[in-house]
Amino acid sequence: MSPAFAQPVTPPARYANVQLADPAKEASARALMETLRCLVCQGQSIADSDADMAADMRALVRERIERGEKPASIRDWLIARYGDYVTYDPPLSGLTWPLWLAPILLLGVGGWIARSSFRRRTR
Amino acid sequence: MIAEAGLAALWFAGALAALQLVMAAIGIARDRDDVAAAVRPVAIVQGLLALLAMALLIELFLESDMSVKLVVENSHSAKPWLYKFAGAWGNHEGSMLLWVTILGLAGGAVAIFERSLPERTLTATLGAQATIALGFYAFLLFSSNPFARLNPAAADGLGLNPLLQDPGLAFHPPTLYTGYVGLSVAFSFAVGALVTRDVGPAFAKAMRPWVLIAWIFLTLGITAGSYWAYYELGWGGWWFWDPVENASLMPWLAATALLHSVTVLATRDGLRAWTIMLAVVAFSMSMIGTFLVRSGILTSVHAFAVDPERGAFILALLAIYIGGALALFAARIGTVRAGTTFDPVSREGALVANNLLLSVILGIVLIGTLYPIVAASFGVQLSVGPPFFNKAAGPIALLLVAVMAVGPLLRWRRDDAKAVLGRVMVPIGATLVAAIALLFVWPGVLPWAGLSLAAGLAVASVAPLWKRNLKRTPLFTYGMVIAHLGIAVSLAGMASDSAFTQETLVAVRTGEPARVGPYTVTLDGIAPVIGENWSALEARLTATRGSSERILRPQLRFFANPPTSTNESAILTVLDGQLYTVLGQPDGQGRWQLRLWWKPFVTLIWFGGVLIALGGMLSLLGRVRRERRATMRTQWA
Numbered sequence: 001m002s003p004a005f006a007q008p009v010t011p012p013a014r015y016a017n018v019q020l021a022d023p024a025k026e027a028s029a030r031a032l033m034e035t036l037r038c039l040v041c042q043g044q045s046i047a048d049s050d051a052d053m054a055a056d057m058r059a060l061v062r063e064r065i066e067r068g069e070k071p072a073s074i075r076d077w078l079i080a081r082y083g084d085y086v087t088y089d090p091p092l093s094g095l096t097w098p099l100w101l102a103p104i105l106l107l108g109v110g111g112w113i114a115r116s117s118f119r120r121r122t123r
Numbered sequence: 124m125i126a127e128a129g130l131a132a133l134w135f136a137g138a139l140a141a142l143q144l145v146m147a148a149i150g151i152a153r154d155r156d157d158v159a160a161a162v163r164p165v166a167i168v169q170g171l172l173a174l175l176a177m178a179l180l181i182e183l184f185l186e187s188d189m190s191v192k193l194v195v196e197n198s199h200s201a202k203p204w205l206y207k208f209a210g211a212w213g214n215h216e217g218s219m220l221l222w223v224t225i226l227g228l229a230g231g232a233v234a235i236f237e238r239s240l241p242e243r244t245l246t247a248t249l250g251a252q253a254t255i256a257l258g259f260y261a262f263l264l265f266s267s268n269p270f271a272r273l274n275p276a277a278a279d280g281l282g283l284n285p286l287l288q289d290p291g292l293a294f295h296p297p298t299l300y301t302g303y304v305g306l307s308v309a310f311s312f313a314v315g316a317l318v319t320r321d322v323g324p325a326f327a328k329a330m331r332p333w334v335l336i337a338w339i340f341l342t343l344g345i346t347a348g349s350y351w352a353y354y355e356l357g358w359g360g361w362w363f364w365d366p367v368e369n370a371s372l373m374p375w376l377a378a379t380a381l382l383h384s385v386t387v388l389a390t391r392d393g394l395r396a397w398t399i400m401l402a403v404v405a406f407s408m409s410m411i412g413t414f415l416v417r418s419g420i421l422t423s424v425h426a427f428a429v430d431p432e433r434g435a436f437i438l439a440l441l442a443i444y445i446g447g448a449l450a451l452f453a454a455r456i457g458t459v460r461a462g463t464t465f466d467p468v469s470r471e472g473a474l475v476a477n478n479l480l481l482s483v484i485l486g487i488v489l490i491g492t493l494y495p496i497v498a499a500s501f502g503v504q505l506s507v508g509p510p511f512f513n514k515a516a517g518p519i520a521l522l523l524v525a526v527m528a529v530g531p532l533l534r535w536r537r538d539d540a541k542a543v544l545g546r547v548m549v550p551i552g553a554t555l556v557a558a559i560a561l562l563f564v565w566p567g568v569l570p571w572a573g574l575s576l577a578a579g580l581a582v583a584s585v586a587p588l589w590k591r592n593l594k595r596t597p598l599f600t601y602g603m604v605i606a607h608l609g610i611a612v613s614l615a616g617m618a619s620d621s622a623f624t625q626e627t628l629v630a631v632r633t634g635e636p637a638r639v640g641p642y643t644v645t646l647d648g649i650a651p652v653i654g655e656n657w658s659a660l661e662a663r664l665t666a667t668r669g670s671s672e673r674i675l676r677p678q679l680r681f682f683a684n685p686p687t688s689t690n691e692s693a694i695l696t697v698l699d700g701q702l703y704t705v706l707g708q709p710d711g712q713g714r715w716q717l718r719l720w721w722k723p724f725v726t727l728i729w730f731g732g733v734l735i736a737l738g739g740m741l742s743l744l745g746r747v748r749r750e751r752r753a754t755m756r757t758q759w760a
Binding site: 017018019030034035037043044045047048049050083084085086087088089090095096099100102103106107110111113114 | 356357358359360363365366367475476479482483486487490491494498503504505506507508509510511515516519626627628629630690707716718
């Protein structure tokens with residue numbers, strides 16, 4: 001949502017709402033955009049937001065992909081600039097390892113509980 | 124006067140809830156059957172009083188009484204009738220009143236219809252129900268009074284968030300709340316059974332319809348919410364792993380697990396402690412959902428008012444109920460005898476696997492949702508979104524689909540592994556055929572696995588009907604078949620959408636064509652349109668595919684109260700998918716931005732959701748009919 005009748009003062013950057021000509025490059029740009037958070041929105045990625053800032057970030061991602069930059073390096077650049085908050089795919093770090101370990105841990109503990117209950121039941 | 128009458132009704136309802144709790148406690152602790160007998164009528168009247176308060180609030184919104192603070196802050200006299208009506212719960216206070224109304228009515232329904240449970244257990248159940256209601260009445264009366272007056276009265280209201288001005292709003296909150304409340308009834312049954320040490324098949328049979336009702340409504344609520352996000356937000360996405368969406372998904376996951384474990388308890392008298400635990404977890408999830416959505420800890424269309432005091436109040440309720448239930452569980456679970464035994468290769472074994480995998484997915488969603496909130500309280504800003512949930516929960520969900528395909532083909536108690544292999548040959552064949560065929564159009568790993576497993580599950584889910592007398596097959600078996608088929612259909616839609624969607628973003632002049640998927644879309648022109656409380660710029664698009672030609676009219680809509688603009692997408696639904704069109708901003712040089720998507724078979728997602736709910740309804744009907752017949756038989760005998 002934007003204020004009524006709001007028109008951007010400067011027209012949005014070229015690639016904000018225009019796809020890259022190369023479908024493979026557009027696909028990798030799209031995949032990256034879906035993992036980047038629109039910093040001024042309520043829980044939306046830059047791939048699906050009307051906000052001006054999201055448009056600028058889309059343009060930035062597409063321009064850099066066009067120039068041949070790898071998605072991972074664009075992501076790292078954005079994280080260096082805006083912090084971990086900008087990515088929906090939290091990088092593994094001292095703070096996020098419990099998060100990434102949780103699924104395996106849950107599966108292990110759950111499996112152990114279920115298995116031990118079977119063993120007791122089947123004698 | 125209406126506002127004061129509403130407040131009085133609310134106070135009386137709260138007082139009756141307190142009375143209901145005290146009488147249930149005396150009835151059980153002192154073995155006073157005469158006191159316990161009065162609990163039922165009190166529960167009924169309490170529900171009716173809450174309903175009266177809700178009806179009076181709706182009346183205030185309908186007549187746009189601008190001396191009531193809530194109406195001023197959330198309504199406007201020029202709003203269409205439906206949004207005045209539904210606007211009564213399109214805000215914090217009103218939605219909490221709706222919560223407690225549904226809770227009260229559910230308690231009344233238990234009091235009227237439940238006849239098979241021992242009277243003591245029922246009294247304890249209604250006592251637990253009154254305890255939950257009491258907390259919410261206190262919350263409404265002390266920190267969220269919906270009937271507060273405004274002096275002097277305002278000239279007119281501030282209006283309703285335009286995103287909420289949608290027919291979906293009329294049904295979405297009541298649907299989800301019925302789901303949440305259904306789980307609270309299941310929780311009350313579990314507490315009742317623990318208090319009277321009566322955990323067994325009879326209790327499971329009494330609880331099951333409520334779990335089913337909750338599950339049906341949660342399924343419908345999630346399906347409708349997903350479609351709302353899809354067409355209203357205007358970017359073609361249907362699930363964002365947003366905390367608010369997760370808040371509805373977590374109770375659903377718990378309810379799904381509970382639904383399956385309660386069946387084991389009711390038919391085989393197994394999984395006693397686990398079923399009780401799941402009932403506690405399911406209700407906890409609906410409380411956590413309410414807390415996340417209502418406390419203002421998350422900003423979204425659902426967080427109407429950010430007020431730390433309210434958040435603290437709900438958090439305190441959450442802690443009291445869950446902590447109390449867990450303490451009771453710990454104190455009493457030792458007295459619950461282990462249920463009957465079974466082999467790992469059996470229907471029960473598959474249901475244990477179902478419960479395990481659902482619980483793991485639930486754990487992942489819960490941790491992923493709470494992690495950023497906890498991190499933020501330590502001063503660290505981070506985001507957890509779709510990439511995490513897809514990577515962490517996706518593979519486990521696919522494993523669950525495989526278990527779901529095999530489970531219904533297993534016998535109760537024990538089965539022979541070789542015989543099972545023979546029974547699952549055909550579904551495995553279907554999975555392999557789909558998997559190999561899809562290699563030629565490689566859609567990516569998760570969609571590939573999803574589509575292949577969906578094919579296998581579709582075949583496996585109807586397999587329980589093979590070689591059976593279809594007329595004598597019980598209704599609840601049909602329910603299971605249709606619900607599982609619904610999962611296959613929905614999964615196929617999700618995988619197809621993420622694999623085969625085509626996107627075209629263009630800026631076009633009038634008459635300039637754009638291509639997306641099998642369609643050529645031409646902008647015929649832009650014209651202004653006026654609605655009841657909005658104005659809009661409307662594009663006329665002609666979509667051509669072969670010889671067929673269809674008109675679509677996406678809008679850029681402007682609301683005056685409060686001032687906002689929204690994109691109203693225009694969607695063309697055909698048998699093999701949807702053409703999704705959105706009108707964007709003009710570029711100042713005569714070109715208009717268009718966003719076009721071709722989404723093959725995307726409608727299967729929600730069609731599957733409706734099938735799942737339909738399966739639940741058939742199951743509910745079948746179970747209730749059988750229980751009633753059984754009760755009648757025992758009365759005749």
